[in-house]
Amino acid sequence: MSSNSTDQNVAAAQAMLASDKLPFHRKLTYGFTDMAGNLLYTLIGSYMLYFFTNVFGLDVGTAGALLLLGRFIDALGAPVMGVLVDHTHSKYGKNRPWFLWMALPFTISVWLLFTTPALGSTAKIIYAGAMYIIAELTYTALSTPITSVLPNLSANSDERTSANSIRMVLGNVGNFFAVTFVMPLASALGNGNERRGWSLAVGLYAVIAFIVLMIAFLDMREKNIGEEKIITIRESVKATKNNWPWVLIVLANLLLWTAYSARNAALPYYFQYNLDNKSLISIFNGFSIIQILGMASVPFVVKYLHKWGTTILMLSLTMIGQIWIGFAGTNVTSALVGWCLACIGSGSAMTMFFSMVGDTVDFGEWKNGIRANGFLTAMGASFCIQMGSGIGSFIAARILAAFGFTAAKAVQAAESLTAISFTFIWVPVIIYALSALCMVFYRKWEKHEPVVTEELAERRAQEEAETVK
Numbered sequence: 001m002s003s004n005s006t007d008q009n010v011a012a013a014q015a016m017l018a019s020d021k022l023p024f025h026r027k028l029t030y031g032f033t034d035m036a037g038n039l040l041y042t043l044i045g046s047y048m049l050y051f052f053t054n055v056f057g058l059d060v061g062t063a064g065a066l067l068l069l070g071r072f073i074d075a076l077g078a079p080v081m082g083v084l085v086d087h088t089h090s091k092y093g094k095n096r097p098w099f100l101w102m103a104l105p106f107t108i109s110v111w112l113l114f115t116t117p118a119l120g121s122t123a124k125i126i127y128a129g130a131m132y133i134i135a136e137l138t139y140t141a142l143s144t145p146i147t148s149v150l151p152n153l154s155a156n157s158d159e160r161t162s163a164n165s166i167r168m169v170l171g172n173v174g175n176f177f178a179v180t181f182v183m184p185l186a187s188a189l190g191n192g193n194e195r196r197g198w199s200l201a202v203g204l205y206a207v208i209a210f211i212v213l214m215i216a217f218l219d220m221r222e223k224n225i226g227e228e229k230i231i232t233i234r235e236s237v238k239a240t241k242n243n244w245p246w247v248l249i250v251l252a253n254l255l256l257w258t259a260y261s262a263r264n265a266a267l268p269y270y271f272q273y274n275l276d277n278k279s280l281i282s283i284f285n286g287f288s289i290i291q292i293l294g295m296a297s298v299p300f301v302v303k304y305l306h307k308w309g310t311t312i313l314m315l316s317l318t319m320i321g322q323i324w325i326g327f328a329g330t331n332v333t334s335a336l337v338g339w340c341l342a343c344i345g346s347g348s349a350m351t352m353f354f355s356m357v358g359d360t361v362d363f364g365e366w367k368n369g370i371r372a373n374g375f376l377t378a379m380g381a382s383f384c385i386q387m388g389s390g391i392g393s394f395i396a397a398r399i400l401a402a403f404g405f406t407a408a409k410a411v412q413a414a415e416s417l418t419a420i421s422f423t424f425i426w427v428p429v430i431i432y433a434l435s436a437l438c439m440v441f442y443r444k445w446e447k448h449e450p451v452v453t454e455e456l457a458e459r460r461a462q463e464e465a466e467t468v469k
Contacts (some may be wrong), residue, residue, distance in 0.1 A: 022154045027163040029219035030153065033099060033146045034171030036212040039205050040110040041139050042175045043182060045261055046285065048132070049393055050268040053407040055194050056116050056128060060405055064397020066129045071390020074136035075383050081144045082378025083233050093222030094374065095145035095152065103213040106138040107206035114202040116195040140382045142213075148377035150358045152222040157453060161299050161355050168295040168351040172288075178205065179285035239364035239372035240379075245445035246360035249380050252438035253353040256315070257388025258395070259431035260346055263322070265396035266424035269405070273412045274420055275330060290340045291347025298351050307359075308443045311352040315436040318345030319429050326425040349435075356442075357381055359449060366452040396423045 052063035088094045113131040117124070146167075150160055182201050190197020240246060271280040294314065301310045324338025357380030365371040403419035405412060412420070 021156070022159045022163055026153070026219060026221065027166045028170070029216045030149075030163055031167040031170030032212050032216035033142075033220075034167045035174035036103075036209040036216070037106075037139065037142055037146065038171045038174035039178050039209045039212075040107065040202070041143075042178045043114065043202060043205070044110070044132075044135065044139075045389055046179045046264045047182070047268065049265045049397060051114060051198065052128060054268075055198055056124070058125065058128065060397055060407065061401040062125060064394050064401065066125070066132060067397065068390050068394035070129060070132040070136055071386050071393070073133055074140055075387035075390065077137050077140050078144065078378045078383035078386055079375060081140050081382065082148070082372070082375035083236050085145055085148055085374025085378070086236055086372055088374075093149075093152065095149035096217060096220050096222055098141060098145040099213055099217040099220070102138055102142045103210050103217070106135075106142050107210045107213075109135040109138050111199070111203045111206040115199040136386060140378075140386060143385065144374060144378045144382045147354055147357060147381040148361075148373040149220070149222060150354075150377075151361045151371075151373055153220075154223075155453075155457065157359065157449070158299070160358055161302060164355040164358070165295055165298050165351055168298075168347065168354065169292050172292050172295060172347060174209075176286065176289040179288065180282055183282050235370045236372040236375035239361075239368050239370040239376055241368055243360060243364045243367060243376075245363050245442060246357070246376055246380060248438050248442045248445070249353060249357050249360055250384060252311075252435045252442070253357070253380060253384040254388045255431050255435035255438070256346070256349055256353065257384050258392040259428040259435070260350075261389040261392025262396045262431070263342075263392075263424055263428040265393045266400075266420055266427075269400070269420045270424040274417050275332070277332075280332065284336065284339055287336060287340055288343045288347075291343040294344035294348035295351045298348055298355075306443075306446055307352060307356055308439045308446050311349055311356075311439045311442075312436050314345045314348040314352065315432050315439070316345070318342050318349065319432050319436075321345060322425055322429045322432075326421075346432075353384075354381060362449075362452050362456055363445070366456055395427060399423045399427070 049060075049063055049067060052058045052066070053060050058066070085094055085098065088097065090097050092100075109131065113128075113135045117127060119127055150164060153163060154160055182198075182205070185204070186194065186197035186201040188197070189200040267284070268281050271284065272278045294317075298310065301313070305313060318341075321338045321340070321342025321344075324341060325335045326338075328334035328338055357377050360380060361371060361373050361376050364376055399419050400416065400423065403413075403415045405416040405419065
């Protein structure tokens with residue numbers, strides 16, 4: 001190839017990246033996908049263990065085992081879902097049709113999960129386990145394209161970061177309404193019947209989530225859907241070869257979700273039993289909306305600290321907040337300050353991981369010549385959420401069970417209270433620190449991103465030029 005042709009391709013690639021802007025309304029409706037997902041899924045992450053023990057009627061050991069088993073099965077479904085996305089070919093694209101196909105199964109299955117049927121003890125365990133697995137699988141089928149569609153919305157890394165930040169902010173709005181109002185709403189609708197109240201409250205949320213998902217589907221667009229070729233399972237796996245930034249993101253994100261889920265699983269018990277104030281559950285969960293401040297600031301912080309530095313900063317802020325809560329003790333005001341710090345940090349770190357896993361798709365294409373959006377993002381996002389949530393909830397359940405917790409006791413023994421406090425405050429700190437360590441090693445790969453982005457753009461410009469000829 002002549003130097004003149006090379007210069008033309010470089011210029012075309014730079015112009016392509018500069019002009020690849022994503023309309024604000026599309027960034028907004030992209031965020032609707034996560035808002036709808038979180039409106040229901042955060043109920044599972046925040047209240048599932050509590051619901052199983054204190055409403056559904058399972059003992060904490062059985063509940064913990066179900067959560068781990070269900071998450072393990074669903075985590076295995078994440079790479080399968082990624083391959084399915086990579087093999088999807090329709091007029092809507094690879095990812096977009098899944099929002100249409102999975103909206104109804106997802107919303108109905110979550111509603112059934114929080115509905116308590118009149119069954120015997122063994123049948124109830126089977127029902128709980130089956131509905132939990134189904135709800136998790138349908139969420140995986142929905143959440144995988146939410147993440148994997150991002151690289152197809154724009155090739156511009158800044159536009160992706162901006163769209164992902166809006167997505168995380170709106171996802172947090174869904175999280176806020178879910179965790180803040182579900183318990184008061186269930187109490188009001190149940191009118192003394194807690195099981196009926198939870199079923200009606202989650203049913204209402206399910207209807208809203210379905211409508212929001214349909215709006216997102218109708219507005220979303222994927223680029224170059226006619227040009228994308230279907231890749232084999234072997235090629236999908238090959239995209240991970242020597243993709244070290246992807247390996248680090250998977251490990252770091254898995255640790256983050258393990259810590260986050262252990263904290264959330266222990267939260268209702270901490271306020272109900274340790275602080276003897278059940279109303280604080282909704283209040284503190286409501287204040288988690290403050291993490292929007294961190295999520296919205298991510299694109300600006302990244303400009304100064306880069307992605308790896310921003311992630312470490314946010315994880316450190318999370319750990320400081322957790323430790324603050326530990327030293328606050330029964331001082332609710334002080335604990336709330338620590339909680340806000342922890343929420344800002346954890347929410348922003350999640351934003352970073354969802355953004356960076358999209359960058360590893362580019363690295364896989366640059367390194368191996370294979371663009372496996374679905375598989376790489378499924379493992380980097382959905383697998384981490386599912387597996388990390390299962391491990392985190394299981395850790396919480398096992399610690400509580402080991403120290404004699406039982407929902408049948410209105411007042412827990414001192415050992416149980418200590419176990420609840422340790423699980424809520426200190427277990428997450430330890431695991432968040434390990435996640436931050438992974439990002440120290442990610443630094444060298446982030447420095448290489450400009451080369452990857454420009455060379456990929458040059459390849460595409462060259463392909464377009466050859467097609468025209």
